[in-house]
Amino acid sequence: MEKIVQLSSTNLDQLEQREPSTERMKRLKDRCRWKSIMGGEYIDPDTKAGMERMQILTKAYKENEGQPEVIKRAKFLELSGREHTCIIQDEEILVGYHAENPDWVCLYPEMGYNATIDMIESDLMDEEYKDEAREIAEWWKPRNLQGKCEPYFKKEELEVGYTYTTMEPFPFALVYMSMNVPYKTLFEDGLENRIQICQEKIDNAFAEHLHTDVNRPYDGVKVGEQLHKIDNWRAFIIAAKGIIIWSRRYARLARIIADHFDVPDWRREELKKMADVCENCMAKPARGFWDAMQAKYFAWMLGHSYERYASGYAHLEDNILWPYYNKSVYYKDPEQPLTKEQCLELLEEERLKVSERGIAKGRTYRQAMPGANDLHIITIGGVDEEDRDMCNELTDLILEATLNMCTPEPSFGFRWHPNCNLKTKRLVFECIRRGFGFPAIFNHNIKKWQLEYYFNVPREEAARWALQLCMSPGRSGRYGTQKTRTQGGGHHYVTTKCLEIALSDGFDHSYTRKQIGPKTGDPAKFKSIEEIWDAYVTQCRYACRLHTRARDITRYMEARYLQSPFVSILDDACVEKGLDGMEDMDYPNPWCNIMHNSDIPDSFAAMEKLIFEEKKYSMEDLVKALRANWSGYEEMRRDFLAAPKWGNDDEYVDKWMRRFFETNYQLTHEELTFIDGGKPLPLPQTVSLYASMAPFIGALPYGRRHGEVLGDGGISPYVGMDKKGPTAVLKSVSKVDHRKTKGVQLNQRLSHQIMRSEKGFQMWLSYMEAWWNLNIDHVQFNVFNVEDLKAAQKEPEKYEDLIVRIAGYSARFISLPKIAQDAVIARTEQELGA
Amino acid sequence: MVTCAECKSYFPIPESADDYKKGKGDCVREEKDQKGKYWLSKSVMGDMSADNCSYFSKKLTI
Numbered sequence: 104m105e106k107i108v109q110l111s112s113t114n115l116d117q118l119e120q121r122e123p124s125t126e127r128m129k130r131l132k133d134r135c136r137w138k139s140i141m142g143g144e145y146i147d148p149d150t151k152a153g154m155e156r157m158q159i160l161t162k163a164y165k166e167n168e169g170q171p172e173v174i175k176r177a178k179f180l181e182l183s184g185r186e187h188t189c190i191i192q193d194e195e196i197l198v199g200y201h202a203e204n205p206d207w208v209c210l211y212p213e214m215g216y217n218a219t220i221d222m223i224e225s226d227l228m229d230e231e232y233k234d235e236a237r238e239i240a241e242w243w244k245p246r247n248l249q250g251k252c253e254p255y256f257k258k259e260e261l262e263v264g265y266t267y268t269t270m271e272p273f274p275f276a277l278v279y280m281s282m283n284v285p286y287k288t289l290f291e292d293g294l295e296n297r298i299q300i301c302q303e304k305i306d307n308a309f310a311e312h313l314h315t316d317v318n319r320p321y322d323g324v325k326v327g328e329q330l331h332k333i334d335n336w337r338a339f340i341i342a343a344k345g346i347i348i349w350s351r352r353y354a355r356l357a358r359i360i361a362d363h364f365d366v367p368d369w370r371r372e373e374l375k376k377m378a379d380v381c382e383n384c385m386a387k388p389a390r391g392f393w394d395a396m397q398a399k400y401f402a403w404m405l406g407h408s409y410e411r412y413a414s415g416y417a418h419l420e421d422n423i424l425w426p427y428y429n430k431s432v433y434y435k436d437p438e439q440p441l442t443k444e445q446c447l448e449l450l451e452e453e454r455l456k457v458s459e460r461g462i463a464k465g466r467t468y469r470q471a472m473p474g475a476n477d478l479h480i481i482t483i484g485g486v487d488e489e490d491r492d493m494c495n496e497l498t499d500l501i502l503e504a505t506l507n508m509c510t511p512e513p514s515f516g517f518r519w520h521p522n523c524n525l526k527t528k529r530l531v532f533e534c535i536r537r538g539f540g541f542p543a544i545f546n547h548n549i550k551k552w553q554l555e556y557y558f559n560v561p562r563e564e565a566a567r568w569a570l571q572l573c574m575s576p577g578r579s580g581r582y583g584t585q586k587t588r589t590q591g592g593g594h595h596y597v598t599t600k601c602l603e604i605a606l607s608d609g610f611d612h613s614y615t616r617k618q619i620g621p622k623t624g625d626p627a628k629f630k631s632i633e634e635i636w637d638a639y640v641t642q643c644r645y646a647c648r649l650h651t652r653a654r655d656i657t658r659y660m661e662a663r664y665l666q667s668p669f670v671s672i673l674d675d676a677c678v679e680k681g682l683d684g685m686e687d688m689d690y691p692n693p694w695c696n697i698m699h700n701s702d703i704p705d706s707f708a709a710m711e712k713l714i715f716e717e718k719k720y721s722m723e724d725l726v727k728a729l730r731a732n733w734s735g736y737e738e739m740r741r742d743f744l745a746a747p748k749w750g751n752d753d754e755y756v757d758k759w760m761r762r763f764f765e766t767n768y769q770l771t772h773e774e775l776t777f778i779d780g781g782k783p784l785p786l787p788q789t790v791s792l793y794a795s796m797a798p799f800i801g802a803l804p805y806g807r808r809h810g811e812v813l814g815d816g817g818i819s820p821y822v823g824m825d826k827k828g829p830t831a832v833l834k835s836v837s838k839v840d841h842r843k844t845k846g847v848q849l850n851q852r853l854s855h856q857i858m859r860s861e862k863g864f865q866m867w868l869s870y871m872e873a874w875w876n877l878n879i880d881h882v883q884f885n886v887f888n889v890e891d892l893k894a895a896q897k898e899p900e901k902y903e904d905l906i907v908r909i910a911g912y913s914a915r916f917i918s919l920p921k922i923a924q925d926a927v928i929a930r931t932e933q934e935l936g937a
Numbered sequence: 938m939v940t941c942a943e944c945k946s947y948f949p950i951p952e953s954a955d956d957y958k959k960g961k962g963d964c965v966r967e968e969k970d971q972k973g974k975y976w977l978s979k980s981v982m983g984d985m986s987a988d989n990c991s992y993f994s995k996k997l998t999i
Contacts, residue, residue: 352956
C-alpha cells in the first residue's frame with residue numbers, strides 16, 4: 104500500500120483537525136462517487152439506473168423455466184458470477200460494485216412492480232434502455248413479489264396500503280428490506296467448506312432416505328421431507344460457486360490491470376496483492392485482516408445490493424474482525440502481515456465504499472432518508488456475557504477512521520456499559536462532539552435482556568447483539584440472523600394520522616380525501632377524553648392489523664419466490680435444516696415501528712385540559728379548528744400550544760406518554776402473532792418522517808398546523824417544547840418502561856460550546872451516567888453551531904463535511920432539503936449541567 | 938469481419954479458471970470520467986463480431 108504520509112495523533116485532548124491518514128485516501132475522498140438523495144432523487148446527475156442485473160436475472164429465469172424457484176435464484180447468481188461486469192477503480196484497495204458502471208444503481212424487478220416502473224419512467228434511466236426495461240418489468244409483473252401478494256387484499260385495502268397515511272406502504276410494493284449477513288461464517292469457513300458441507304448433506308439424504316436398499320425399510324414421509332431440503336442445498340452450492348467465480352474474476356481483472364495497463368510500480372505490486380486477496384477471500388477462510396475486509400465487503404455488496412435489495416450493514420464489527428486484525432498485526436509470521444496503519448487505511452476506505460453504494464429502493468424510502476444513500480449502521484463496543492469489556496484496539500481504530508474520514512456513512516451504534524473503557528468512550532465522545540450525530544448510544548443491558556427474555560436467545564449470543572438497522576438488536580453470529588425485514592423489523596403505523604382521522608370519523612380530509620380507516624364516530628359528539636382515546640386506538644388497531652397481514656403475506660411469498668441462497672449458505676441454521684433464510688421461521692425477532700410519538704401525549708394533554716377540565720372549548724370547536732387548519736382560530740391555537748408538553752418532567756402529560764407506550768405494547772406484542780409465531784415489540788422512532796410526512800398529516804390538537812414538522816425521534820420532546828433542561832427530559836423519558844419496547848429513540852441536542860470545551864468530556868460522562876442510572880434505552884446527539892448551519896444554507900460548497908444527525912442516520916447537512924435543515928436547526932439545545 | 942479475439946482489450950480466460958470456457962475471454966477496458974479512472978471487465982466470446990464495437994482496437998501481433 105502507499106506509504107503513510109501522516110499518522111493520526113493519539114493525544115486526543117489536542118486533536119482538532121482530522122484528515123484521512125494517507126494522501127491516497129484524501130484523493131479517494133475527493134473523487135468519491137456519493138449516492139446521496141434529496142427529495143427522493145439522487146443529487147449526482149451521473150447516477151443512472153442500469154440494466155445488467157435485470158437482464159441477467161430475466162435470462163437466468165427464462166433459461167431455467169420449470170426448475171424449483173430457489174434453483175432459479177441460485178442460477179441467477181451463478182450466471183451473474185460469470186457475466187456481470189467487474190469494476191476496479193483507480194487506487195482503491197477494496198473492490199466490488201453491483202452495477203455495470205460505478206455511478207449507477209441496479210433495479211429489482213422481482214421485488215416490486217410499482218417501484219421498478221417508477222425508476223424506469225424517471226430521468227434516472229436513459230431513453231435508449233427504456234423500451235427493453237419496460238418489457239422486463241412487464242414480464243416480471245405477475246411473477247414478482249408484488250404480483251404474488253396482491254390477490255390476497257381487497258381493492259380498498261390496496262388503496263390504503265399503497266398510499267402513506269396511517270401505515271407504511273405494504274412491504275411488497277415498498278421495496279425496502281433489511282438483513283444481517285453471517286460474515287463470521289464466511290471468515291471462519293470460506294465458501295468452499297460451506298459447499299462441501301451442503302454436498303455432504305445431499306449425499307447423506309440420498310444415502311439415508313432416497314435409496315433402493317432392499318435391506319432397509321422405505322419411508323415415504325422422510326423421502327418427502329428431503330426433497331425441498333435437497334433443492335435448497337443444491338441452490339446454496341450453485342450460488343456459492345457463482346460467487347467464487349465472481350470474486351476470482353476480480354482477481355483476474357486486478358492482474359490484467361497490473362500486467363497490461365499503465366499504472367505506477369507501487370500500484371502494480373498492490374494490484375497483485377489485491378488479486379491474491381480476491382482469489383482467496385470468498386473461497387477460503389480469511390488469512391488475515393485484508394481477506395476479512397474484502398470478504399465482508401463482497402458479501403455485503405452481494406447480500407444487500409445484488410442478490411436482492413436490503414438496507415443496513417448489520418454486524419458487530421470490532422468483535423468479528425478482531426481475530427484477523429490480531430493475526431495480521433500481532434502474530435509472529437502471519438500469513439497476511441499488515442501494519443496498524445494499513446488496517447486503518449482499509450477501515451477508512453470502507454467508509455468511502457459504503458458512501459458510494461447506490462441503491463434503487465422505492466420512492467417512499469428515498470424520500471424518507473434525505474441526505475443519505477441508505478441506512479448503514481455498524482455496531483461496536485459493549486461487554487460479553489461476564490460483563491467484560493469487549494472494546495479492543497480495533498474498536499478504537501474504527502473510531503479513528505471515522506474521525507479521519509468525516510463521512511456520514513457508515514453510522515455506528517455503540518453498546519454502552521459502565522465497564523467499557525474510558526479511552527474508547529473518549530473516542531466516541533470525539534465523534535459526537537464533532538457533530539457526526541453518531542455513535543448512537545444503546546443501553547447494552549436492556550438490549551441483551553430483551554433478546555434473552557422475549558426471543559429466547561442464549562446468553563452468550565445475546566451479549567453479542569448487533570443492530571439490525573438503526574435501533575433494534577438481533578443475533579449477529581453464525582446462526583439464525585435476520586434474513587429479511589418481514590422477519591424482524593420495520594412496518595409501522597403512523598400515530599398522528601390515526602389521531603387525525605379519529606377526529607374525523609376515519610375520513611382523511613387533508614391528503615387523500617378518502618375513507619382510510621374504520622368509522623369511529625362523530626368526534627364533535629365525543630363526551631369524554633376516553634371516547635377520543637378509544638377512537639384513536641381503534642384507528643391504530645386497524646392500521647396495525649392490515650399492515651401486519653401485508654407483512655406476513657410478503658414473508659410467505661418471499662419464502663417461495665425471493666429466496667437468498669447465497670446469504671443462507673452462510674447461516675449454520677439454514678444449512679443444518681436445509682431451509683432458505685426466508686423460510687426458516689425459528690428465529691423471529693420482530694418489531695413494529697411507532698411513527699410520531701410526542702404528538703400523541705401532547706395532543707391528549709391539551710384536549711384533556713382545555714376541553715374536559717377547563718371547558719374553555721368544546722369538541723365541536725376543536726373539530727372546526729382542525730378542519731380549518733387553525734386558520735381563524737389563532738387564539739385557540741395559542742392555548743393548545745401552551746398546554747403542558749412532554750419532556751418537562753410534568754406528570755400531567757407524562758401519564759399520557761406512559762399510556763401511549765402501554766397501548767403500543769398492547770396493540771403489538773399482546774394482540775399480534777406473526778406468521779412465524781413471533782410476537783413483535785413496539786419500537787417508537789420516526790426516522791426522518793417527522794419532516795417528510797409533514798405534508799400528509801393534517802392539523803393536530805397540540806397546536807400543530809398541517810405541513811409543519813411532527814414529533815422527532817421515538818420519545819424526544821417536540822421541537823422547542825422541552826423548556827426545563829436535559830435532566831427534565833431524562834426524567835420524563837425514564838417514566839416509561841423501556842423493557843416493553845424493542846428500542847426507544849431519544850434525540851438530544853447538546854450545547855456545542857460545552858461539548859467542545861475542556862470540561863466537555865467530563866460533563867458528557869456525567870450525563871451518560873445519569874442516562875444509564877435511569878435505565879434508558881437509547882440516546883443520540885446533535886452537537887452543532889447554529890451559525891455554521893445557517894452559513895451552510897447560504898454557501899453549501901464551503902460546508903461539504905458538515906454532518907448532522909437526522910434520526911437513525913446522519914447525513915451531510917448540505918444534502919438535506921430545506922425543511923429537514925430547518926428542523927435540525929430548530930432542535931432545542933440542551934445545556935449540560937442544567 | 939473482425940472479432941473480439943483480435944482486439945487488444947481481449948484477454949483469454951486461463952484454463953485453470955473456474956469460469957474457463959474454450960474461446961471465452963475478458964474484455965477489459967480503461968474508462969475515465971471527471972471522478973477518475975476505472976477498469977471494466979466483461980465476459981465475451983472471442984468469436985463474437987466486433988464490427989459494431991466502438992472500443993475495438995486491433996491487437997498488434999509480431
